[in-house]
Amino acid sequence: MTSDENIKCSPAPQAIGNYPHAKRVGDLLFLSGIGPRPAEGDKIPGTEIDSNGQIRTINIEAQCHAVFANVNTVLKNAGATWGDLVDITVFLIDIEKNFDIYNRVYSEYFSANGPCRTTVEVTRLPTPIAIELKCIAQIRT
Numbered sequence: 001m002t003s004d005e006n007i008k009c010s011p012a013p014q015a016i017g018n019y020p021h022a023k024r025v026g027d028l029l030f031l032s033g034i035g036p037r038p039a040e041g042d043k044i045p046g047t048e049i050d051s052n053g054q055i056r057t058i059n060i061e062a063q064c065h066a067v068f069a070n071v072n073t074v075l076k077n078a079g080a081t082w083g084d085l086v087d088i089t090v091f092l093i094d095i096e097k098n099f100d101i102y103n104r105v106y107s108e109y110f111s112a113n114g115p116c117r118t119t120v121e122v123t124r125l126p127t128p129i130a131i132e133l134k135c136i137a138q139i140r141t
Contacts, residue, residue: 012073013037016126021074024139029080031135033091036066037127039073049128058130060098064105067133075137084137085115091132095121098130 006020007029015021015032022031036045046062047055072082092098099119106117115135125132 007078013039022078029137033132033134034070035129035132036063055128060101063131080137080139086138087116087136089134090119091122093130
C-alpha cells in the first residue's frame with residue numbers, strides 16, 4: 001500500500017457518491033462517512049420506511065451495531081484494526097432520543113481509553129438513516 005491511496009472496499013456498502021471508502025495519507029487513514037446500510041440490498045437495519053421514503057420507525061441500537069460492523073469492514077480492508085481508531089465523529093438525527101442508547105452500544109465496542117469522540121445532531125443524513133460515523137485511524141506498521 002502506498003502512503004497516499006484511495007481505498008474502495010467491495011465488502012462494504014457502496015458509496016452514494018463519487019468518493020472512496022477511505023483515504024490513506026502516510027500512517028493516517030481517513031474513513032468517509034459510514035452509515036448502517038448493508039453491503040447488499042437496500043433494507044437498512046432497524047429502520048422502517050414509509051411509502052414516501054421517510055423514516056417511520058428507528059431501532060437505533062440495530063443501526064449502531066450495523067454502523068460499527070461497516071466501519072470494521074472498511075478498516076480491515078484498508079489494513080487497519082479497530083484498535084487503530086484515534087478519532088470518531090458521530091452524527092445523530094435525534095440526539096435527545098438516541099444518545100443514551102448510542103452511548104451504551106458504543107461502550108460495548110470501546111473502553112474509556114478508546115478513540116476521541118465528538119457527537120453532533122444533524123437535521124438529516126443523505127439516506128434514511130439515523131446515524132453516521134466519520135473516523136480517523138493511525139495505521140501502526
